[in-house]
Amino acid sequence: MKKTTAIFLTLLFASATFAQTQPVLIPQSVYLPKDSALKNTLIASVNGFLAQTQQPNNQNTYVRPEDLLETSVLLDEIKDISGSRKFNDTNFYKGYLTNAVKLNDSTFLVQLAYIGITDGAPLVRANFTILAKKKGDKFYFNSPLKENTRGWKSELVGATTLHYKTSINNANAKDYFKMVAKYDEKLKAPNTPTEFYCCDNLHEVLQLLGVDYKSDYNGSVHNTLSGKENNTCLIVNGTFTPDFTDIDPHDTWHARLHNVVSTSIINRPVDEGTAYLYGGSWGLTWQQILDKFKAYAAANPKADWLVLYNESKNFDEKAKFPLNADFAINALLAKKIEQEKGFPAVIELLSCGKKQKNNENYFAALEHLTGISKATFNSNVWDLIKAN
Numbered sequence: 001m002k003k004t005t006a007i008f009l010t011l012l013f014a015s016a017t018f019a020q021t022q023p024v025l026i027p028q029s030v031y032l033p034k035d036s037a038l039k040n041t042l043i044a045s046v047n048g049f050l051a052q053t054q055q056p057n058n059q060n061t062y063v064r065p066e067d068l069l070e071t072s073v074l075l076d077e078i079k080d081i082s083g084s085r086k087f088n089d090t091n092f093y094k095g096y097l098t099n100a101v102k103l104n105d106s107t108f109l110v111q112l113a114y115i116g117i118t119d120g121a122p123l124v125r126a127n128f129t130i131l132a133k134k135k136g137d138k139f140y141f142n143s144p145l146k147e148n149t150r151g152w153k154s155e156l157v158g159a160t161t162l163h164y165k166t167s168i169n170n171a172n173a174k175d176y177f178k179m180v181a182k183y184d185e186k187l188k189a190p191n192t193p194t195e196f197y198c199c200d201n202l203h204e205v206l207q208l209l210g211v212d213y214k215s216d217y218n219g220s221v222h223n224t225l226s227g228k229e230n231n232t233c234l235i236v237n238g239t240f241t242p243d244f245t246d247i248d249p250h251d252t253w254h255a256r257l258h259n260v261v262s263t264s265i266i267n268r269p270v271d272e273g274t275a276y277l278y279g280g281s282w283g284l285t286w287q288q289i290l291d292k293f294k295a296y297a298a299a300n301p302k303a304d305w306l307v308l309y310n311e312s313k314n315f316d317e318k319a320k321f322p323l324n325a326d327f328a329i330n331a332l333l334a335k336k337i338e339q340e341k342g343f344p345a346v347i348e349l350l351s352c353g354k355k356q357k358n359n360e361n362y363f364a365a366l367e368h369l370t371g372i373s374k375a376t377f378n379s380n381v382w383d384l385i386k387a388n
């Protein structure tokens, strides 16, 4: 027993040491405060802040409570920034302090770069711009989101404060939040106060939050970053424009669902199945997807749905975008489970764990909830197709 504990502790210590954040490197060319006490405080604070990025964001003692929400989203982007899976090295990208500009007596603008070297050539992972404010004997750090949007307008829609540059399309915004409210009601999601920033694209989202560049998002036009602290949500939206056009109900469903069921446990084929059912897909409504699925079933009367489920068969091969058999089957099953047992039972199936190779966890949860086993899966799916 003791030996096991000792080995465990040694392993824990070893991995903790390995993953530890290294102090930032400071190139000689970087201009730093002449006052050496101030300079040392700033550098020690930067290192203290970065060292605590691995723990929960609300426990970072270098972030003031009033800055936590937006800084939490930025911290999520900084977490594990030094690691590279490709190079199997948790400290591949070294952190550099590249700039420290004194904005006023107590505030510095700090820029950091994370760079790795391979075959003698630099690989940039990320650049960040963070504000550092001196209070007492240390600096506190925050995302520059509020400073970057100081001239923006804001408007309250329900429990959501919309922030935007010049204008938004009010009618479209109201329709969008109506859809969100409908989804949240089904999900029994609490009506959490939300700060919603309307950006043009992901690039603007990143810039506002203090992420000048991150290689993970290379080439990505539209995406949204979000976080939640102290019962307030922050959504910095770059998925659709401030006119609230091009909104995809399928993606909106995913986003709302992931607020309730963590992506670390969600089963993707069920996640997609519910998105088909409640939001359609690729601009098709659920009814249109169902018609295509039934047409495929009619043309393949010998289809074995267990086999097609496990191979995630594309049943709309001639179309531009795929439609998958496992997703459509889960839409039918979610509908049945919701009708018979209510939506919490659907959440149970969604929460059966990440997709496994032969979907063992999924079939165990399905049998527990519905009595449908692997052996009876094919006939039950045929019955569902005929009944819908």
Ligand SMILES: [Zn+2]
Residues within 6 Å of the ligand: 250, 254, 272, 275
């Ligand atoms: Zn999807």
